Amino acid sequence: MNIKFVPGDSGMRRWFFQRITGIFLVVLLLVHFTIMHFIGTGETTYQTVASRLASPLWKTFDLAFLVFALYHGLAGLWVVVDDYVHKDGWRIFIYSLIVLGGALLLALGALTIITFSPQMLTTVKM
Amino acid sequence: MKKNVYELKYRYHTGSVAWVLHRLSGLALILYLVLHIWVISNLNNPAGFNKVMAFLNEPLFKLLELGLWGVIIYHAINGLRVILVDFFGGSKNQKKLFWGVVVVGIVVFIAGAVPFIGNLK
Numbered sequence: 001m002n003i004k005f006v007p008g009d010s011g012m013r014r015w016f017f018q019r020i021t022g023i024f025l026v027v028l029l030l031v032h033f034t035i036m037h038f039i040g041t042g043e044t045t046y047q048t049v050a051s052r053l054a055s056p057l058w059k060t061f062d063l064a065f066l067v068f069a070l071y072h073g074l075a076g077l078w079v080v081v082d083d084y085v086h087k088d089g090w091r092i093f094i095y096s097l098i099v100l101g102g103a104l105l106l107a108l109g110a111l112t113i114i115t116f117s118p119q120m121l122t123t124v125k126m
Numbered sequence: 127m128k129k130n131v132y133e134l135k136y137r138y139h140t141g142s143v144a145w146v147l148h149r150l151s152g153l154a155l156i157l158y159l160v161l162h163i164w165v166i167s168n169l170n171n172p173a174g175f176n177k178v179m180a181f182l183n184e185p186l187f188k189l190l191e192l193g194l195w196g197v198i199i200y201h202a203i204n205g206l207r208v209i210l211v212d213f214f215g216g217s218k219n220q221k222k223l224f225w226g227v228v229v230v231g232i233v234v235f236i237a238g239a240v241p242f243i244g245n246l247k
Contacts, residue, residue, distance in 0.1 A: 019205075019208070019209050019212065019213070022202075022205045022206075022209065023206075023209065025202070026202045026205070026206065029198060029202065033195065033198075033238060037191070037195075037238070037241070037242050037245065038238060038241040038242065038245070039241070040245070041245060043179075043183060043245075044179050044182075044183075045176055045179055046169070046172040046175045046176050046179070049169065049175075050169075050172075053169070066163070069159055070159070073152070073155065073156040073159050074156070076149075076152045076156070077152075077153070077156055080149060080152075080153070101160075105159075105160065105163050108163055108164070108167050109163045109166070109167070111167075112163075112166055112167045112169055112170070115170070116169055116170075119172050
């Protein structure tokens with residue numbers, strides 16, 4: 001494997017990082033699905049999520065997952081727009097939506113994970 | 127009328143079908159990711175979170191979740207095929223690799239679907 005990046009925005013870095021993040025996502029997804037659906041009860045409740053998300057290790061895992069998935073998804077969307085949308089105005093409009101939407105989703109997701117602290121379970125109405 | 131040179135015309139063979147499916151599954155997964163981040167943001171409200179989750183534990187959503195597993199498996203395993211073709215000289219065997227994706231995909235899908243269904247109440 002011998003990869004040489006050409007200068008400028010040829011899309012080559014995007015192409016390369018799409019593959020790198022893809023490999024990470026396969027591993028993260030397998031862990032995620034195994035924990036969520038294949039072992040245990042398969043039922044997701046506040047209690048089961050909170051018991052994991054209280055630990056900094058799971059917070060790190062979920063943050064990495066969030067960043068990789070958002071980057072990979074939006075970079076993919078970027079290329080699709082690049083291929084099918086040809087009017088400059090539309091391209092700029094959709095690219096702006098991708099950047100803005102990505103920033104909002106990253107903020108929402110990261111805040112959910114970072115600020116999470118388990119609340120008194122006795123206050124939870126079942 | 128000006129001819130649209132960007133008309134969506136593809137010649138269909140294993141490689142191009144795999145590529146089109148990769149894009150379509152990717153778009154579906156982006157939509158799911160957006161909904162997922164939004165649903166999980168309910169975690170700041172335990173009672174509200176459990177309410178949403180109880181709703182999502184209905185059979186319809188469980189079926190959709192199994193479909194999601196299928197879409198993910200296709201996108202992940204075909205993505206690994208793309209990496210083999212791009213980085214590890216897999217282009218010579220790309221047709222065989224495509225059928226490999228189909229076989230491995232079906233096996234992994236079933237391997238996940240069995241415990242998934244077993245966990246349903």
